[in-house]
Amino acid sequence: MDVVVFESLYGNTAAIARAIAAGLGEGARALTTSDATPDVVRSAHLVVAGAPVHGLGPPSERSRASARAKPQGELRLEADLGHVSMRAWLDTLPRGPRLAAAFDTRVRGPLGHGAATAIAHALAADGLTLLDEPRGFTVHLHTSSSQPGALLGVGELDAARAWGARLRALAAAA
Numbered sequence: 001m002d003v004v005v006f007e008s009l010y011g012n013t014a015a016i017a018r019a020i021a022a023g024l025g026e027g028a029r030a031l032t033t034s035d036a037t038p039d040v041v042r043s044a045h046l047v048v049a050g051a052p053v054h055g056l057g058p059p060s061e062r063s064r065a066s067a068r069a070k071p072q073g074e075l076r077l078e079a080d081l082g083h084v085s086m087r088a089w090l091d092t093l094p095r096g097p098r099l100a101a102a103f104d105t106r107v108r109g110p111l112g113h114g115a116a117t118a119i120a121h122a123l124a125a126d127g128l129t130l131l132d133e134p135r136g137f138t139v140h141l142h143t144s145s146s147q148p149g150a151l152l153g154v155g156e157l158d159a160a161r162a163w164g165a166r167l168r169a170l171a172a173a174a
């Protein structure tokens with residue numbers, strides 16, 4: 001089984017994770033950090049992990065608290081903080097010889113290295129083999145419109161599906 005594990009406060013990273021899982025194909029599942037338990041991870045061949053960029057890295061307890069305090073946009077979208085953060089999930093990651101890849105969602109371009117690079121480092125530190133460069137997907141923030149707090153950029157779901165298919169091919173060749 002292949003798993004795509006995500007942290008997502010407003011649903012964008014979750015949507016990208018599901019598209020990556022669709023690109024990976026049969027047997028791949030997108031899972032929250034709560035559902036991706038150590039036992040599930042141990043049974044996985046490929047582990048893809050992603051989170052939103054908060055202040056040039058994965059969300060911290062502080063940035064999650066700040067998101068909780070400030071509903072986004074005119075819809076006053078509330079952050080979903082019902083699952084552990086990607087940072088906390090990475091702390092419980094079982095070590096082992098599995099394949100891996102990391103991604104993030106971000107508003108700005110590749111200023112700094114975003115969350116994906118930090119996630120990739122953590123995966124590699126736990127003995128997983130990275131298949132590809134860390135990958136960022138773009139969202140747009142709508143703070144003064146009727147749109148939700150963040151929306152995926154045009155074409156990003158297609159790009160995520162294509163990246164999933166690329167990871168499948170890289171995993172087969174590894």
Ligand SMILES: Cc1cc2nc3c(=O)[nH]c(=O)nc-3n(C[C@H](O)[C@H](O)[C@H](O)COP(=O)(O)O)c2cc1C
Nearest residue numbers: 008009010011012013052054055056105106107108
């Ligand atoms: C507290 C907070 C800090 C953020 N900091 C950044 C940032 O430094 N750079 C950036 O590109 N986007 C930043 N963002 C935008 C997030 O990347 C965006 O909300 C996220 O990609 C949406 O994904 P989600 O719907 O899965 O939560 C920030 C968002 C929040 C709530």
